[in-house]
Amino acid sequence: MFDKKTVSLEWGGKTLTLETGRIARQADGAVLATYGETVVLCAVTAAKKVKEGQDFFPLTVHYQEKFSSAGRIPGGFFKRERGATEKETLTSRLIDRPIRPLFPEGFYNEINVIAQVLSYDGEVEPDILAMIAASAALTISGVPFMGPIGACRVGYEDGEYTLNPSQNHAAATDLDLIVAATGNAVMMVESEAKELSEEIMLGGIMFAHDECKKVVNAIIELAEKAAKEPWEISTSDDMSSIKEKLRGIVGDDIAAAYRLTDKSQRSEALNNARAKAKEAFAEADGQTQMTAGKAVKKLEAEIVRGAILKDGTRIDGRTTTQVRPIEAIVGLLPRTHGSSLFTRGETQAICTTTLGTKESEQMIDGLEGLTYSNFMLHYNFPPYSVGEVGRFGAPSRRDIGHGKLAWRALRAVLPTKEDFPYTIRVLSDITESNGSSSMATVCGGCLSMMDAGVPITRPVSGIAMGLILEGDEFTVLSDILGDEDHLGDMDFKVAGTEQGITSLQMDIKVAGITREIMTQALSQANEGRAHILGEMTKALGSARTELSAHAPRIETMQIDKAKIRDVIGTGGKVIREIVAETGAKVDIDDEGLIKISSSDLSQIEAARKWIQGIVEEAEVGKVYTGKVVNIVDFGAFVNFMGGKDGLVHVSEMKNERVEKPTDVVSEGQEVKVKVLEIDPRGKVRLSMRVVDQETGEELEDTRPAREPREPRNDRGGDRRGPRSDRGGGRGGDRGGRGGDRGPRRERSEGENEGGGKEGGNPDHMPAFLKDD
Incomplete structure (x- = not known):
């Protein structure tokens, strides 16, 4: 009934199985991936036609965790999976980032990738499995995907790298590294580390790449059994002639625009050049106009990249290793618990730190159950930060991803709950942006925590690196601008202390990133981080010893x-x-x-x-x-x-x-x-009588000492005797219980042994006095 195809791989002590042909058969490609007892289904569908006039690639990735996969019912009123959680959003980005560059230029068909966790065993993290399932589903779907990719998680403990540690194990190790790679090149890196050296981080990436190759081979084996016929894609018109024509019309204008160091002036000059190019093809047909628009972008990239490779001339005139001017201010806001203003060139962030009690911890309802987090970092990117009019409201996927990167960078230096029992929330509001606002968030967030009196172990700084690669020629750029990020081949962000790296994120736009390139990028980033730390120290060298007067x-x-x-x-x-x-x-x-x-x-x-x-x-x-x-x-x-x-x-x-x-x-x-x-x-x-009621000082007891009571077991066999010998009842001048025991002179007149007055009700006596 089913034409089921499977491949299996012994990998990291467990069996990885990829299956297709039984489930979701109407999708262009669907793969059921199983590792341990964690199961993820990924289905890929692609539009057969491109919308008229569309000139971008509409790839959408959705990752969803089903609570039933862990035998749980969702919390809340509605009792069903609703909007994407932070983890689901971040995992969707993990899948998107390495596969997006692997589609050919000019392919604009809409593609939908949906990955759903169907079973979760509490050991195997489903994010890695979802990345593998998505890669396999795209590979067998027939769409023009230049994959496949493999993915894995790497830990580091006692000098050894470990493959795919469980979540609890990964949290206990010194490294939580996620790598996605093709058989030839690393495409994406996401990591959190406990101040590790560049050599250890690079070794982890290389170790992961070797493991990814095994997964790539398994996906190729599945494709050989079950892949659909590859799509025929129309080749785009040759734009070389159009590009050369545009070079003569606007080439000098574009080159002059990229020599302007001010971003707003540069943007205005570029817009004028683009308008001039558009006017030159105003009489052409729609297809030619679209090709001309793409040719302008190609021309811009050639001019900028050529200048950098030829003589190291960057857009704003800096050298390849130079960091833009930095200004750091702490104590900016009077009522916050801690605040800072961090400005690097045309990138600026206002960061605040708020301290709260345990009840302010973030409650997270996930597959692992209900957990709590006492450290939060939230990043906001309003449209005015880039001088644009746009949507303002709920955080985008990009906002969540940038905030999480800064969160990873700073978490390694936080004090323990025992040493600092506060809930910490860092808020980063980007007020200007032209290159790596996430790294500005790391620097500004660190300063705001220090201003709030959070006893971090060491300050953390971050820097974004870029790459221009043409054949065997390459140049690594420190502290990249937004345009250098857009026109370059790599976005490489490194954060850490003077002792080592706390977070590393890398996205590659081209295949062929070598160990030599990554080594140089890490070394250059180390120098840049040290320079930024020095500038931060001018504002505040260490955490304040006193909390804000407004903090709990x-x-x-x-x-x-x-x-x-x-x-x-x-x-x-x-x-x-x-x-x-x-x-x-x-x-x-x-x-x-x-x-x-x-x-x-x-x-x-x-x-x-x-x-x-x-x-x-x-x-x-x-x-x-x-x-x-x-x-x-x-x-x-x-x-x-x-x-x-x-x-x-x-x-x-x-x-x-x-x-x-x-x-x-x-x-x-x-x-x-x-x-x-x-x-x-x-x-x-x-x-009360032996204590001064005003001062609480003890007074001398002037009363005669009370005679010790006779032990009960020494009073004779029949200690109370017959009633006729007991001396006339409780009242009168007995002072004691026995008829001939004599008065108890130490008592006040009229008291009985129970402590009450003559004729008092013995039922009011406390139990321990009644027994006497």
Whole structure:
């Protein structure tokens, strides 16, 4: 029934299987990729005709994670997969970036690539599998795709590279590197590292390329079994004659425009030259006009690239290794917790850092379950930053990708949660852009965190590198402009500290990037990063030691896990009372780590003392401050140390006789008490009379010492005796229980042994006194 074709490959300790012909048969190409127990389906469809007048390539990639693949139901009200999450958006970009350059120039048919995660085993990350499935589906679809590509993830631990580590394992290693490559060249690199050297990073890329070749061979084997007939694509008109004609008309104008260092002036001059070229072909047919438009772009690229290769002359007159002028300012905004303005040439970013408590952490509902992140970096690129009128609102895929790159670059230098228990949000608003606003975000974001007092290990800077490659000739450019990025062959971004690289991202537009080129690019980037770090240090060399006055303060304390229930209370009653009474926020985890936060230090101290009182044990002989919570006939119960109650007997309220406890205390009154006794059952006996109620100082006890009680087991076999021998009941002048035991003179007149007055109701006595 099904003409199913499969290939398998033992790869990284697991079996990679690619299957086609059974599922999604009406798509131009569909591949079911399985690795371990993770399964991804990728289907490719392509429009058979090009829309009239279209002169760009409309490739759209969608990656989607099905919650059912991990046996989960989505959170939220709607209980179904909705808009793309940040991870889905980033993975869609991962697939798009290496395959887009592999379509031939002039191919403008619309293509849709949809990758869906159908099964997730918690070990194999589906992003790599989706890239492989997309490459295989395009390869067998018949569309003019100059692939295939392979992809893999690489970790680095104890001096060894590891292939496709699990998510948890990758997070624990020093490197999380994703590489996509054809059999001949690396096409894309995305990475996060813990201050690794250029040699280790380059070694990881080469290791990944070798592993990608194995996947490429497997896809070719599948294509040999199941590929559809290749499409016949119409060859574009030869534009060489048109380009030479345009060279004579606007060649000098274009060359002059690219010698203008100011971006706005350069853009205006280029627009005038393009309008002049368009006017020269105003009478031609539509196809010729379209070809002429493409020829102008080709002519621009030839002029710029030729000048750089010939004599190293760049658009703005810099040398190939020169970084544009830098200005860095911190403390720009008065009410933010930390802020900076970072300007490099015509690229500028306002970055702010906001510190929050645990409740401000980002909640992420993904295939792995519910997770929380205490570090966020958000990047915004408004249209005015490039002098354009455009859409302004929700972040684009590009905004999310640039923000994530800066996030990776800065995360490696963050303090641990134990050392700095704050949620950190960095916001980058690009106010000008002409070349690598993502690297400006790295520099500005780092400065804003330092201004906020975040104790990062070392400052981080970033730089974008470019490449002009013609045959065997090449030139690597430091700190590229937007036009150099557009007209060049490589976008190579490197961020790191003086100790090493924290993030590296590379996108290649041509095949043939060699180890020699990457080595030079990394070396040149190292020099550029060091220069930028020096300029940043002029603004702020290290993190401030004090937080902003507007930032919340967080104090942590560790308690015994056995005491967690006491702090929380039944149904959260105790912890809610602490928050309500003190005004501080209190968070406690399963390990007994408590975070107390407030912008008012006195509130933190009040909550800390309250909690400390709950978890600490009372000490006999120590004076505490407490609050009267209940008054009974024989005394008052006082709450002290936050969560402990003790009895102040009426005889311990004052040195003179007290008729009623209410003559001395009232409910809610704050009193100073001394712990007299803690019985084996934890019952606490307190005294007010031996403590100065104004100062809390302990007073000398002028009363005669109380005689120790006779142990019960020494009172004889029948300690109470028959009722006829017990001496006339409880009232009267007994002073004691036995008829001939004599008065207990140390007691106040009229008291019985239970602590109440003559004729008092013994049912009001606390249990531990009744037993005596």
